[in-house]
Amino acid sequence: MNLVPEHLIIAPVLIPFIAGVVLLFFEDRARSVKAVVSICATVALLAVSVMLLRMAHTEEDSGRIAVYLLGNWPPPFAINLVLDRLSAMMLVLTALLALPSLVFSLARWHKAGVHFHTLFLLLLMGLNGAFLTGDLFNLFVFFEIMLAASYGLVLHGSGLLRVKAGLHYIAINLVASLLFLIGVALIYGVTGTLNMADLALRIPQISEANRIMLESGAAILGVAFLIKAGMWPLNFWLPATYAAAPAPSAAIFAIMSKVGIYVLLRLSLLFFGNTPDFPENMSLEILFYSGLATIGFGTAGVLASQTLGRFAGFSVLISSGTLLASLGLVHNGVTAGALFYLASSTLAISALFMLIELVERGQNMASNVLAVTMEAFGDYDEEMADEEIVGVAIPRTIAVLGTCFAACAILLAGLPPLSGFIAKFVILNALFNPDESGQAHLIPATSWWLLALLILSGLATLIAMSRSASARSGHRRSIPPCQEYC
């Protein structure tokens, strides 16, 4: 029975891959079959991820690292998958995000275009692969699978707005992929290996002459990941794309920007964690300050955004910026808080993207009322009449939506009692109490900057969300109460 847990590591890649490919053989009219298969695959994925997390987690401090050699080739040559607690956590998070997004899509979105389920499952495959892989080039391949599927999902449902945003999104990500390749090639040219563990061993032994090549390779690679993570000033594409994407796609995209951060965390520690100048490395300083700039940009964006979709897009940036700045500090306690923040903020943003669509659907109600009036005046639009059957906004729905919206606001703003507060508190606590002694000591100015921006971004989120909530409830008063019709 020893066989089963060992091969379980590859299951998060295989399950969505097989399910996604099998679904290609069904016509798009067989929607119920597709829905059942993809829901089953996602549930299986969640179960497997939880099992893997239990496998990776041990009571001892270090956890367990499991390596899976594909084809059982000897280690430095094999393409391998590596499971540790961090990758297992990301797997669980992905599956946790995927399930509600998929269920949400069944209400309407999966009918809006072809092959939604296949694209969705292949996106999951790319995500899981990127979290598990222990090989740099394999990481590129999984990134491309993820991106190719995401191009399809951004454009799902078509329409002018999506195609325009998709054009920018694809062009930028293609350039990022080329940067990724240049970085990988440079690192291979210097070290002669692509295996991440092998790289960690070889990099400290690189001669001084080759070091500059290696570091420029790593920097180019880093830029590729930072584009995906949404670091300022490489992030102007992000809010527009996420706002234009259909809600279930946007909900799963919430974790795509975190893939960049995950890889940065993993590779920076693996490659340069053993080098002598590590904690004072300039790249980490850049990471910290650009993280601060990203929080600032996101905060301004949140306050300035007119639509809720763009608001959620800028929230992604705040979350990315917080993570980048925290990782740039390279402190165990701060990183632990940042990882908790990662899970909490990703789930909140994902929920927000889906909620927004429901709220905007309520907005369509208002325009539907207008459409009815227009019909009375003989200005009848066929398309608007179709929209009408979508849903009747009864007060109970509004109450549920409002509560969820408020919960998202509290999570993103970081107010007690929800997890957003705990995450920010852990980060700040580690920031001001680095050695956990409680002794007074000199606090660097950078810590104050991070503190100020974290609190300010939370305040801005709260202001923007309460503003949009009150604007919406004001809107609804103009609609006649629904009980009269029901």
Next chain:
Amino acid sequence: MELILSLGIGVLVGSGVWLLLRPRTFQVIIGLGLISYAVNLFIFSMGRLVADKPPVTQAGTRIDPAMLADPVPQALVLTAIVIGFATTALFLVILLATRGLTGTDHVDGREPD
């Protein structure tokens, strides 16, 4: 050989970046194509430039690494070409869709005033 290759890569990247920054979608896709050629050549060159050395051996012969070219970059290039081809094809579809929906080939979907 090194000089010719590096000049070639440089010219391809230079023209590619220039085209990428142009406002028309067709220029952008050609620019992306040129850069991806350059990147492929670059990956290939990372296996060192050698002549008359095969990347694969016949079974049963004695293996002398000095007599062989590095096969890994060649395999990487192959993967990169396939992925690049697929994504370029996809981008071409989006490009045509934008042209159809907006009626212009400007990257922002509208002509500048």
